[in-house]
Amino acid sequence: MKIIFTGRHVEVSESLKRYAEERLNKMSTYVDDIIDIHTTMSVEKHRHKANVALKSRTGVFVASAVTDDMYQSLSQAIDKLETQVHKKQGQRRTLQAAPRELEPAIGQ
Numbered sequence: 001m002k003i004i005f006t007g008r009h010v011e012v013s014e015s016l017k018r019y020a021e022e023r024l025n026k027m028s029t030y031v032d033d034i035i036d037i038h039t040t041m042s043v044e045k046h047r048h049k050a051n052v053a054l055k056s057r058t059g060v061f062v063a064s065a066v067t068d069d070m071y072q073s074l075s076q077a078i079d080k081l082e083t084q085v086h087k088k089q090g091q092r093r094t095l096q097a098a099p100r101e102l103e104p105a106i107g108q
Contacts, residue, residue: 008042
């Protein structure tokens with residue numbers, strides 16, 4: 001799993017990278033075959049924005065959050081990402097557990 005950090009109008013510190021890596025490494029227990037995770041952090045006036053895009057074999061998940069603190073923005077974005085992943089897993093399990101029956105063709 002490759003994690004890419006991008007800072008727009010902000011320098012991404014080592015402690016911020018470590019915090020994000022710790023939280024994002026836990027995602028590998030939920031998602032199989034994570035290809036890469038792209039994290040973009042930007043600062044505009046007093047708004048700290050964090051975007052996280054996770055690309056895996058099953059799909060792409062994207063989440064973002066804006067707060068007054070970069071750690072809080074990153075945390076909220078990762079929480080949103082986890083919610084998306086859990087929702088997708090639930091849909092997959094539901095479809096696998098109860099396959100649909102084919103409807104008979106008209107006229108038979």
